[in-house]
Amino acid sequence: MKTITNISLSITIAAILLSGCAPKGGAGMVGYDSNVKYGDAKAVETLTADFGSSDLQSTAESLTQSLLESRYIAKAQQPPKVRLRSVNNLTYEHIDTKAITDKIRIKLLKSGQVRFLADTANLNQVKDERELTASATANKESKALTDSDYIITGNVRSIKKANDDVQDVYYNVSLELVSPQSGEILWADEKEIRKVTSKSSVGW
C-alpha cells in the first residue's frame, strides 16, 4: 500500500514539476469551442481591467450628455457646426479612440442639437484648424466645408498601479469644446473609470 502511495505521490509531483509544458490554450491562445451565443451589447463587461465596451459606452453617454447641456450647445440660436477631432490615446493599451469619437458623434447627431462637418481625423490641433480656415477664406465653397463653429478634441489617459495581490487601473477620458477662431476652451468635461482586479490566492 505504501508503495502505491509513494508512486502516486511521485506521479503527482512529477506532473507539477513538468509545469514547463503549459497546456495548449493558455495565455491568449485559447482554442474556443464553437459555442457562440448572442449577448447584450450594453451589458457590463468585466473580463479584464482593459478599456472595454462598457467603458466606451459609459464614456460616450456621460460626456455627450454633459456637452449637450453646456450653454454653447443648449442655448445656441441654431445648431452649431462642429468638427470632432481625434481623441489622443495616452494609455498603456492599444485603444481604438476612433470608436470613442464615432460613438460620441452618433449620440450628438441623434440629439439634433449640433451639425457635424466632415471628419479631419488626422489633424488634431487647433492651430491646424485655424490654418485650414484661413487658407479656405478666399474660396467660398471650401470655406463652407471647413468653417466650423467649434471643434471637439480629447485625451484618454490611464494610470496603473499594482501590488502583489491587486491591480488598479484608472482611466480618464476628457473632452474639450474649443473655438477654432480664438483657441478658447469653451467647455470641458471628463469621465473617470477605475477598475480593480485581484489575484486569486491559490490557482493553477
Place this chain on the structure above:
Amino acid sequence: MKFSPFIVTFTIISISSMLLQATVLDTNQLRSGLSISNFSTTLATASSDKSDETKFWYWLNLARLQQANGDFTSSIHSFEYAYAILDEYENRATISLRNIGSFLGSSFMSKGSESYYGKGYERTSMHTLNALNYLMLGDFENASVEMRRMEQRQEFWLKESEVKIKEAAKKKEEARQQGSDTSRIPQSYSLASMLEDDDVRALVNNYQDPFSYTLSSIILDVSGLSSASGNSSQISLKRALALNPDVSKVFLNLPTLKPKMDVTVIVLSGIAPAMKIEKIRFPIFYGANYTSIDLPSYTVPKNDINNVTITTDQLQLQPPRLLKTDLMAYKTLKDELPGELAKSVVRATTKAIAAKQASDHFGNLGGLVASLVFDVGSSYADSGFRNWEMMPNSGYIAKFEAIKNSTVTIKLNNKQESFVLPSDKKGTIVLITYLTPDNIRIDHVTY
C-alpha cells in the same frame, strides 16, 4: 519491492523531458539560417512549426524574424502572443501550482525544467521592438503606447528580482548546511571573467537601456503627444542620458540648412547571446567530493557590427551603441548567479543523495542507472531551455537634419547603403536591420 519516491519522480521527469523535445528549429539552426539564401526558409519553418507555441521565446523569435522580413503586421501579432504568455505569468495566483512546480523542478531536477519568461531587458526590449513595428506602419500613437508599456513592464521584473534575492539567500544557507561554499564564482565557469568586465559593471541596472528611452523620446516627439502627456519626450530623454551620457551624441541640428527635414536613423544589428546550460565540476560536502553542477550561461553574440557611420553632404557622424544586449544579459547573469549557484549545488547534492538511495536499494548497478537517468533527463530538459535568441545584439540611433531630396549614406562596418530623402516631408524615420553581411534590410516611414 519498495521504490523510493525520489527515484520514481526523477525517472518520470527524465523520460517525459526526453519526449518533450519536439522543436524543429533548434538554436543553432535558427541562428545560422539568417543569410539571404536561407532566410526565407528559416522564417517559413519557424512560422509553420507550432510545437513551441506555448513558449515565450518562440513568439519573440518569430516576431523578430517577421520584423526583419518587413512584415510588421505579423510581427505585431507575434509580439502580442508573447505578451499574452507573459501577462498570464505575471497575473498568476499568489500560490500558483505551476510556479511551485517550476520552482521544485529547477530546485531538484534541472535548470532546464524552468519555464522561461524572459529577463528584464528582454521584456523591456520586446515593447521597444514592437514600437518600431508600429512606427514603420506610420502609426505613431500606438508606437507611443508600446513605449509606455516598455516602462510599465519593468515593475513586475523588479518585484520578481526581489523574490529571487530572498530565494538566493535561502538556498545559499541550505547549501552551507549541506557542506558547500557557494560564495565564489567557480573559476572553471566560462563566463567568470566576463561577468567582472568593466563594461558590465558600468551598466546602471539589468533592465533599462538607453536605446529604448531615446527612441521613446523621439516617438513621443514625432507623434505630437509629448505635451499632452506632461512633456514625456523630455522625461524619456533625461532617463536615457542618466543611463548613458553618450545619448547626447544622438542629436545633431544644423540650423542653417534649407530646405531641411528631420532624419532619424535606427540600426539594429547582430543577434544576442543564446542561453545555454553549462556543466562544471564543483566541490561538495566541504570539498570532500566533487559533483557536476549546471549553471545558466550564454553563447557569444553573432553577426554583429562594431561601427556605424552616417554621411550626408553636410555631416558625418558615428552614432553611439545604445542597445548592448550582450552586456545586459551578462549583467543579469552576474546579479542572479549567486542564487543560481546555490540552487545548482543544492540540486546536485539532492541528486547525489537520490543516487545513493538507489545504490543502497538495488546495488551499484541501481545507483549507476539512477545517475544516468538523472543526467540524460536533465540534459534533455536543458537543451530545451531557450531565450530570445533572435533579439538584436546592438542598437544605434541618430537624429539629424538634412537637406530635402539629398542622399544619405550609411556604412555598417564595410557594407555601404544609400538612400535619397523625400522632397515634400517634414521628417523620415529609417530602420536598418543588419542580420548578416548579405542580409541587410532598410525600411522607412515619412511624416
